[in-house]
Every structure is written in C-alpha cells, then in structure tokens.
Amino acid sequence: MYLITSVLHFPPVDQATEEGLLAIGGDLSHERLLLAYNNGIFPWSDPHEPILWWAPAERMVVDPHNYKVPKSLRNIINRNLFEVTINKDFGAVIVNCQKIARKDQEGTWISTDVVNAYNKLHKLGKAMSFEVWQEGKLVGGLYGVDLGHVFCGESMFSKVPNASKVAFVKLIEYLKQNNYKLLDCQVHNDHLERLGAFEISRDIFMRILKDKS
Structure with a gap:
C-alpha cells in the first residue's frame, strides 16, 4: 500500500488493491485533489481516519450522449415543479450533502476539511454545483469536480421527493450540451443504477479520462 508523503505523487491506478484502495495519507490541497482526479483517483474515507485514495477496478459512469431520461x-x-440553477450556491449544496440523513448510513464522509477543500476547488473554477429550488427554497442539488471533458460527481441531496433526480438529469443535459465525454459516478450503488448509470472497467475509464481531444 502506497503511503503518501508531502510529495505530490500517486502510483499508477493498476496498483490498487482488489477493493480499489490505492494510497493512504496526504492532504486535501487543491493541487493534490486535481492531480488525483486527473489520474482517475478520488478520496473517500471516514472523517476520523487518514485520507484513503481509491481507483476501483470497475467505475460507475453515465454517457451523456446516450442517456435516456426515464x-x-x-x-x-x-x-415545472422545480427551478434548477448552476453554481448559484455551491457552499449550501455541499453543506446539505454533508448534513442530510441517508438511509442505512451512519454519519458522513464529508468532513469540515472536505467542505473547505471543495469550496476552494469551486473558487478555482474546478468544481460545480447544480441547485434545485422549490418556491424559493433550496430542496436538492449535487456537486462534483469539473475536469472540462469529464465531470466527477461527488454527492447529492434531496429534501423533497425527486429533487436530486432532477439535478442529476439537468447535469447530464449540461454535459451533453457542452460535449463532455463522461459523468463519473465512481462506485456502484442501486440508486445510481436506477437513474441509468452503469459500470465500465478501469482501463476503459482511464482511456476516456486521458483522451482530452
């Protein structure tokens, strides 16, 4: 297992364990985060543990150009039950993702350090949010890292039925209109599968990620 030092470096993703764990430690500086995402790696760990960096063998994705809305x-x-905006209130979206209660999940991986780190990415133009409003109130949304040709979805929340699903569809429409190659949803879960996401191999994902043409 690779232990991260102060040097900005990650090993090749094919050195990840069977579970997808690639490296441990380091920080959430914008330089390290951008290096990670541009190399198919993302952080995901308990707030009380060292940072864990992942590159799973199977990647959950959506192809914006072939997506069919249920x-x-x-x-x-x-x-027209909702109004959807882009980057209107990134800070509120990530805090809601942090605080929203989730079924069969204790606590959250979105620590204060994570909130601060992704807010910094947003200020640098490297992270985006989609907000869903109903009667002037923020009722859903999502955020993720924007690589320009691949969007790496991080988390979503919903305070009323279907709000996060609407954000998801509006994100995909945005990605299609702007000719993104892929929406990276990272790892499988049943909710994403019902929304139309599917798994591809890490090798295929990396080829798409590295093709910026």
Whole structure:
C-alpha cells in the first residue's frame, strides 16, 4: 500500500488493491485533489481516519450522449415543479450533502476539511454545483469536480421527493450540451443504477479520462 508523503505523487491506478484502495495519507490541497482526479483517483474515507485514495477496478459512469431520461422522471421535469440553477450556491449544496440523513448510513464522509477543500476547488473554477429550488427554497442539488471533458460527481441531496433526480438529469443535459465525454459516478450503488448509470472497467475509464481531444 502506497503511503503518501508531502510529495505530490500517486502510483499508477493498476496498483490498487482488489477493493480499489490505492494510497493512504496526504492532504486535501487543491493541487493534490486535481492531480488525483486527473489520474482517475478520488478520496473517500471516514472523517476520523487518514485520507484513503481509491481507483476501483470497475467505475460507475453515465454517457451523456446516450442517456435516456426515464419516462416517469421526464414527466416530473415537464411539470415545472422545480427551478434548477448552476453554481448559484455551491457552499449550501455541499453543506446539505454533508448534513442530510441517508438511509442505512451512519454519519458522513464529508468532513469540515472536505467542505473547505471543495469550496476552494469551486473558487478555482474546478468544481460545480447544480441547485434545485422549490418556491424559493433550496430542496436538492449535487456537486462534483469539473475536469472540462469529464465531470466527477461527488454527492447529492434531496429534501423533497425527486429533487436530486432532477439535478442529476439537468447535469447530464449540461454535459451533453457542452460535449463532455463522461459523468463519473465512481462506485456502484442501486440508486445510481436506477437513474441509468452503469459500470465500465478501469482501463476503459482511464482511456476516456486521458483522451482530452
């Protein structure tokens, strides 16, 4: 297992363990975070543990150019129940992602250090948020890291039914309109699969990530 020092370096992703763990330690400086994401690596750990860096063998993704919105969700969007904005309140989105209660999950990996680090990325133009509003109140949203050709989704929240799903669809529409190659959802979960995400191998993911043409 690679132990990170003060040097900005990660080993090749194919050195990750079977579970996908690649390295331990380091910090959440914007330089290290951007190096990680541009090399197919992301942080994910308990707030009370050293930082764990991951590069799983299977990657959950969405192809924006071939995504089909589920009919039931399209009907919800067409009813104009929500207003969606981009980068209107990144700070509020990430704090809501941190504080929202999630089924079958104790606590959150989004520590204060994570909040501060991704707010810094946002100020540098390297992280984006999509906000969902209802009657002037923030009821859902998501945020992630923007690599210019791949968007790395980090977390989403919903205070009313379907709000985060609407944010998800609006993100994909944005990525398609701006010719992004991929939405990276990182690891499998049933909710993402129901929304239309699927797994590809790490090798295929890395080829797409490195192709900035």
